[in-house]
Amino acid sequence: MLELEDVSVSLGGRDVVSHVSARVGRGAWLGVVGPNGAGKSTLIRAIVGLLRHEGHIRLGGREYRATERRARARAVAYVPQRPVLPASMNVTDYVLLGRSAHHSYLGAETAEDLSVAGQVLERLELASFARKVLGELSGGEQQRAVLARALVQEAPVLVMDEPTTSLDLGHAQLVLELTDQLRQESGLSVLCSLHDLTVAAQFAENLVVLSQGSAVLEGKPAEVLTKSTIRRYFGANVDVYHGPAGPVLSPARSRPSLGVTR
Amino acid sequence: MTITARQALEPAGDPREPIGTGPELRPAPPAAPLRPTRLRAWHLGTGAVFLLGSVLVSVLLGSYHLPPAQVLASLAARIPLLHVHSSLGPVGSAVIWQLRLPSAVLGCLVGAMLAVAGASYQGVFSNPLADPYLLGVASGAGLGATVAIVYGPAVWSTSLFPLPVAAFLGAVVAVGATFALGRSRTRPRSPASLILGGVAVAAFFTAVQTFIAQRQSPGDLTVVYNWILGDLSSPGWGPVAMITPYVGAAAAVLLACRRLLDALAVGDEEASSFGIRADRARLVVVAAATLGTAAAVSVSGLIGFVGIIVPHTIRLLAGPSYRRIIPLSLLFGAGFLVLANVGASAVLSPEQIPLGVVTAFLGAPFFLVVLRQSRRMG
Numbered sequence: 001m002l003e004l005e006d007v008s009v010s011l012g013g014r015d016v017v018s019h020v021s022a023r024v025g026r027g028a029w030l031g032v033v034g035p036n037g038a039g040k041s042t043l044i045r046a047i048v049g050l051l052r053h054e055g056h057i058r059l060g061g062r063e064y065r066a067t068e069r070r071a072r073a074r075a076v077a078y079v080p081q082r083p084v085l086p087a088s089m090n091v092t093d094y095v096l097l098g099r100s101a102h103h104s105y106l107g108a109e110t111a112e113d114l115s116v117a118g119q120v121l122e123r124l125e126l127a128s129f130a131r132k133v134l135g136e137l138s139g140g141e142q143q144r145a146v147l148a149r150a151l152v153q154e155a156p157v158l159v160m161d162e163p164t165t166s167l168d169l170g171h172a173q174l175v176l177e178l179t180d181q182l183r184q185e186s187g188l189s190v191l192c193s194l195h196d197l198t199v200a201a202q203f204a205e206n207l208v209v210l211s212q213g214s215a216v217l218e219g220k221p222a223e224v225l226t227k228s229t230i231r232r233y234f235g236a237n238v239d240v241y242h243g244p245a246g247p248v249l250s251p252a253r254s255r256p257s258l259g260v261t262r
Numbered sequence: 263m264t265i266t267a268r269q270a271l272e273p274a275g276d277p278r279e280p281i282g283t284g285p286e287l288r289p290a291p292p293a294a295p296l297r298p299t300r301l302r303a304w305h306l307g308t309g310a311v312f313l314l315g316s317v318l319v320s321v322l323l324g325s326y327h328l329p330p331a332q333v334l335a336s337l338a339a340r341i342p343l344l345h346v347h348s349s350l351g352p353v354g355s356a357v358i359w360q361l362r363l364p365s366a367v368l369g370c371l372v373g374a375m376l377a378v379a380g381a382s383y384q385g386v387f388s389n390p391l392a393d394p395y396l397l398g399v400a401s402g403a404g405l406g407a408t409v410a411i412v413y414g415p416a417v418w419s420t421s422l423f424p425l426p427v428a429a430f431l432g433a434v435v436a437v438g439a440t441f442a443l444g445r446s447r448t449r450p451r452s453p454a455s456l457i458l459g460g461v462a463v464a465a466f467f468t469a470v471q472t473f474i475a476q477r478q479s480p481g482d483l484t485v486v487y488n489w490i491l492g493d494l495s496s497p498g499w500g501p502v503a504m505i506t507p508y509v510g511a512a513a514a515v516l517l518a519c520r521r522l523l524d525a526l527a528v529g530d531e532e533a534s535s536f537g538i539r540a541d542r543a544r545l546v547v548v549a550a551a552t553l554g555t556a557a558a559v560s561v562s563g564l565i566g567f568v569g570i571i572v573p574h575t576i577r578l579l580a581g582p583s584y585r586r587i588i589p590l591s592l593l594f595g596a597g598f599l600v601l602a603n604v605g606a607s608a609v610l611s612p613e614q615i616p617l618g619v620v621t622a623f624l625g626a627p628f629f630l631v632v633l634r635q636s637r638r639m640g
Binding site (some may be wrong): 016045048049050069070072073074077078080083084085086088089090092093094096097098099100101106107108109114117121130131149153 | 286295296297298299302518519521522524527528529531532533534535536537538539581582583
């Protein structure tokens with residue numbers, strides 16, 4: 001479905017992402033993890049078409065860069081790390097922005113657009129908030145609204161950049177579980193960067209570890225998240241337990257050595 | 263089968279165990295049909311009544327007394343199929359059809375343009391205090407008019423076309439300079455760089471205009487400042503015919519872009535992710551608003567605050583969506599300026615207070631209210 005081959009991104013003359021290759025199949029969930037500054041957000045913004053890149057990003061075998069912007073929006077939906085939420089805009093209008101690529105450029109939404117948005121709002125238990133303004137919603141409700149706006153794009157690929165950063169544990173679970181349900185039911189392909197490695201391991205089928213802009217590890221969460229790799233790439237001293245849902249990381253008290261390889 | 267958010271948290275045969283119990287969600291009442299924000303018929307009706315009422319008041323009132331019934335009969339006589347006879351004499355008829363009505367229509371065009379341009383600038387720059395003169399239109403037009411008055415033949419100060427044309431050219435040159443300054447070789451033109459470019463250009467053009475003006479005779483100075491303070495008195499239909507194409511084209515473009523203005527509220531990157539070219543949309547909106555404003559001020563002089571007062575009042579009454587703000591700014595902006603002009607004529611009648619002074623009296627306190635509100639909202 002989504003294929004990255006040798007993708008590099010430079011910002012201000014500096015290589016922030018270097019030669020990353022990865023693949024997300026139909027209905028698969030690929031997690032992107034790495035320490036701060038590893039290039040996760042930059043890679044994701046390149047995938048969504050917000051940054052220029054070198055290498056190849058293909059969608060269904062077709063070069064993504066050559067795709068027209070509106071067609072691209074129908075193919076890949078994006079949940080940014082810190083979405084801009086106009087406080088006085090109501091939930092309906094906000095979510096319907098996600099249908100922009102489905103109706104005429106300057107025109108109004110069609111009945112089909114309203115129907116799709118209605119279904120998504122129902123699905124995310126946001127229907128009763130449809131006329132509320134975004135500023136009146138709690139953090140979790142706002143994040144569901146952002147997810148709803150992305151889902152109404154009806155894109156086969158959902159790209160999320162640390163979608164749970166500003167959420168408490170319960171709301172973070174809610175957003176990720178909902179996404180996972182949709183993935184299982186509709187074959188949605190998900191590429192998602194997450195800060196919390198335990199959570200990433202529970203949802204992603206495969207993980208890519210970025211370090212200094214390069215993909216240094218890729219594989220099943222249990223293979224990738226080991227005590228030694230976490231010490232090496234994250235500079236963290238953790239104990240790793242293997243639960244039924246995947247590896248569970250528990251920080252150990254002793255400080256990591258200063259000589260860690262980042 | 264539809265699975266709700268709560269059910270999604272329940273264990274469900276998936277080998278992956280749920281992490282724990284999710285947050286309590288608010289109970290969801292049955293869903294009402296989705297109603298996106300749109301312009302409703304009653305919005306348009308209210309705006310149209312306000313506009314027509316304003317025009318009627320401005321045609322009925324004036325320093326030359328005419329019986330209201332005769333004025334109404336004169337207006338009705340020109341409406342096809344009504345078969346009303348006008349009893350107004352030639353002087354009264356000329357006052358209505360060559361002075362009051364052209365001034366009212368000119369007020370409509372200028373007011374509509376300034377209000378819709380203000381609303382558009384506020385949308386594209388995400389700045390509630392943005393006004394139509396943000397990118398140097400006022401200072402450019404002021405310099406153009408000053409040059410025409412000071413260096414042109416004496417007849418230019420009073421004739422119909424050279425002065426507005428010079429003001430229009432000055433405004434276009436100033437905005438062109440703003441766009442050139444706001445451009446960077448390495449990065450796309452950002453809203454912030456455009457605004458800063460506008461500040462620099464406005465400062466420079468105002469300095470040149472002041473330098474030229476202060477070296478002239480008191481007579482020329484009076485003409486310059488009368489123009490700057492704004493005036494809608496229009497002998498005949500010439501100015502109306504002159505700016506109608508510009509204002510009409512600009513208004514049409516801005517109306518067409520009203521949904522894009524809503525989309526720009528989420529920022530360029532997110533708008534881009536759902537298929538909108540934010541930079542291009544911004545350029546089109548700014549170009550249309552600026553060209554229309556340049557045309558408007560070229561015949562009316564500099565009338566401030568219309569672009570602040572009208573859009574913000576509409577925002578308070580009809581909500582924040584540009585789908586409503588843009589069309590209603592056209593209607594209410596037109597009516598507002600026509601009424602302000604009536605006030606400017608009536609307060610010290612038979613003397614006329616400069617229109618820009620009246621709008622400033624109304625606008626300055628309003629501006630402070632908006633400033634306080636936007637500070638409170640962070």
